[in-house]
Amino acid sequence: MNNFGFSRANDVADAVRQIAADPGAKFIAGGTNLIDLIKEHVARPSRLIDITHLPLAKVEETRDGGLRIGALVPNSDLAHHPQIEARYPLLGSAILAGASQQLRNMASTGGNLLQRTRCLYFYDTTTPCNKREPGSGCSAIHGINRMHAILGTSEHCIATHPSDMCVALSVLEARVLVSGSGGERSIAFADFHRLPGDAPHLDSNLRADEIITAIELPPKGFARNYTYLKIRDRLSYAFALVSVAAGLELDDDTIRDARFALGGVAHKPWRNTAAEAQLRGARATSESFARAADTVLRDARGFGHNDFKIELARRAIVRALTQAARGTPQSQADKRIR
Amino acid sequence: MADSSAAATALLQPPGKMTVTLHVNGVERRLTIAPWTTLLDALRLYLDLTGTKKGCDHGQCGACTVLVEGRRINSCLTLAVMKDGAQITTVEGLAQGNTLHPLQQAFIDHDAFQCGYCTPGQICSAVGLIAEGRARTADDIRELMSGNICRCGAYTNIVAAIEEVMFGKAGQSERAP
Numbered sequence: 001m002n003n004f005g006f007s008r009a010n011d012v013a014d015a016v017r018q019i020a021a022d023p024g025a026k027f028i029a030g031g032t033n034l035i036d037l038i039k040e041h042v043a044r045p046s047r048l049i050d051i052t053h054l055p056l057a058k059v060e061e062t063r064d065g066g067l068r069i070g071a072l073v074p075n076s077d078l079a080h081h082p083q084i085e086a087r088y089p090l091l092g093s094a095i096l097a098g099a100s101q102q103l104r105n106m107a108s109t110g111g112n113l114l115q116r117t118r119c120l121y122f123y124d125t126t127t128p129c130n131k132r133e134p135g136s137g138c139s140a141i142h143g144i145n146r147m148h149a150i151l152g153t154s155e156h157c158i159a160t161h162p163s164d165m166c167v168a169l170s171v172l173e174a175r176v177l178v179s180g181s182g183g184e185r186s187i188a189f190a191d192f193h194r195l196p197g198d199a200p201h202l203d204s205n206l207r208a209d210e211i212i213t214a215i216e217l218p219p220k221g222f223a224r225n226y227t228y229l230k231i232r233d234r235l236s237y238a239f240a241l242v243s244v245a246a247g248l249e250l251d252d253d254t255i256r257d258a259r260f261a262l263g264g265v266a267h268k269p270w271r272n273t274a275a276e277a278q279l280r281g282a283r284a285t286s287e288s289f290a291r292a293a294d295t296v297l298r299d300a301r302g303f304g305h306n307d308f309k310i311e312l313a314r315r316a317i318v319r320a321l322t323q324a325a326r327g328t329p330q331s332q333a334d335k336r337i338r
Numbered sequence: 339m340a341d342s343s344a345a346a347t348a349l350l351q352p353p354g355k356m357t358v359t360l361h362v363n364g365v366e367r368r369l370t371i372a373p374w375t376t377l378l379d380a381l382r383l384y385l386d387l388t389g390t391k392k393g394c395d396h397g398q399c400g401a402c403t404v405l406v407e408g409r410r411i412n413s414c415l416t417l418a419v420m421k422d423g424a425q426i427t428t429v430e431g432l433a434q435g436n437t438l439h440p441l442q443q444a445f446i447d448h449d450a451f452q453c454g455y456c457t458p459g460q461i462c463s464a465v466g467l468i469a470e471g472r473a474r475t476a477d478d479i480r481e482l483m484s485g486n487i488c489r490c491g492a493y494t495n496i497v498a499a500i501e502e503v504m505f506g507k508a509g510q511s512e513r514a515p
Contacts (some may be wrong), residue, residue, distance in 0.1 A: 006417075031420070035415045036397060048373065099485075101485055102485045106411050106415065237484040334477040
């Protein structure tokens with residue numbers, strides 16, 4: 001690791017002051033991704049600002065009947081929080097599909113959103129990477145790209161966002177509360193992460209002097225008909241090749257409301273509201289689900305090694321929507337896909 | 339002018355060492371260390387507690403698993419300066435005198451290791467697993483122990499050892515680390 005300074009933030013205003021005064025500094029909470037990036041010399045912070053003592057570790061009900069999750073709530077605590085288990089089991093399931101228990105014990109809610117891609121070229125400082133070094137080129141487009149994106153890519157970057165939790169937050173239409181030099185603001189989840197475009201070094205629209213303070217969930221949790229289906233190379237402790245978070249509201253076998261998002265296929269959790277609209281009013285059949293999958297994947301493009309992800313995503317969408325409709329969510333323990 | 343020269347001086351000085359107090363296996367230990375020292379390196383290099391192993395050093399193998407405030411974490415991805423005042427339990431802190439922790443005994447009884455390099459992490463992780471109280475089945479144990487890799491492939495016997503402590507001799511599993 002490079003030699004960095006270290007300080008502790010006393011409150012949110014102090015954290016914002018400290019980061020605004022030192023453009024090379026970074027906040028640290030769980031550290032599960034940042035420490036690794038520093039060890040690999042991908043991140044070389046001048047200073048780490050320890051935010052773990054800020055009072056942001058509570059889960060509270062909001063006035064509109066939703067839930068506010070403090071940015072420092074550990075992933076493992078959140079997954080097993082009684083309100084999450086009862087009202088937002090999709091979120092708990094997605095969290096438990098990711099990482100290991102040791103990492104979930106460390107990782108924070110806010111930090112999960114800000115983890116960086118696991119693209120091997122991003123991590124390998126001997127190769128060009130537009131995300132790590134803007135303008136240097138993308139090694140993945142013509143390289144080993146089995147893990148890479150099939151949707152929303154650009155000629156500059158085909159990296160994927162690695163989070164499972166964020167795929168569920170996308171379906172739940174969470175909001176990200178942030179605080180910065182310019183005050184506080186609330187960002188819709190769909191607007192938080194970015195597509196690579198011509199600036200793949202920017203993962204999100206969080207400004208350099210802003211800190212995530214909380215995630216807010218609206219009241220609707222799809223607790224009856226949901227699933228998080230994650231397809232990966234080994235059954236646990238691996239990043240998704242393709243994952244699908246799905247939530248349905250049914251009236252007998254007629255779909256009243258439908259939301260679903262994909263992980264492992266794009267630079268951000270991938271939602272297609274046209275495909276969801278197609279499902280509303282339709283019958284909950286595999287034919288309806290296949291039509292929605294076709295809409296999502298119409299513009300999908302593979303780069304050689306990851307071509308298989310297009311068909312895998314199509315089948316995963318149909319399977320996930322079927323699991324949600326049946327009320328038989330994917331088990332994150334025995335892993336049998338039914 | 340004074341401000342900019344002060345800033346220039348600050349840039350020339352290497353970041354200073356910091357003093358941190360860790361309560362390791364019930365003993366208070368004070369260390370003056372660089373901020374980029376991981377908890378793993380602090381334990382192994384400065385406190386001579388080499389039971390905790392450095393495998394991958396990237397949070398992928400679990401050999402460095404220790405308990406902080408009773409929760410299992412990867413010590414290789416944790417800065418020691420961020421754990422000032424914390425209670426830390428390593429594999430050296432599990433036995434009581436000459437009496438092994440039930441998990442240590444069960445690992446021996448079930449031949450749950452071959453080379454043994456992952457074993458301290460496996461055992462600390464299993465202590466955390468039992469304290470969490472979420473595992474009900476062998477599938478749960480396998481899933482919740484997936485952060486600990488055993489390159490010798492002793493998984494079957496590791497699961498059997500943990501099962502014995504969790505289900506077979508339930509009384510013993512209640513002992514805190």
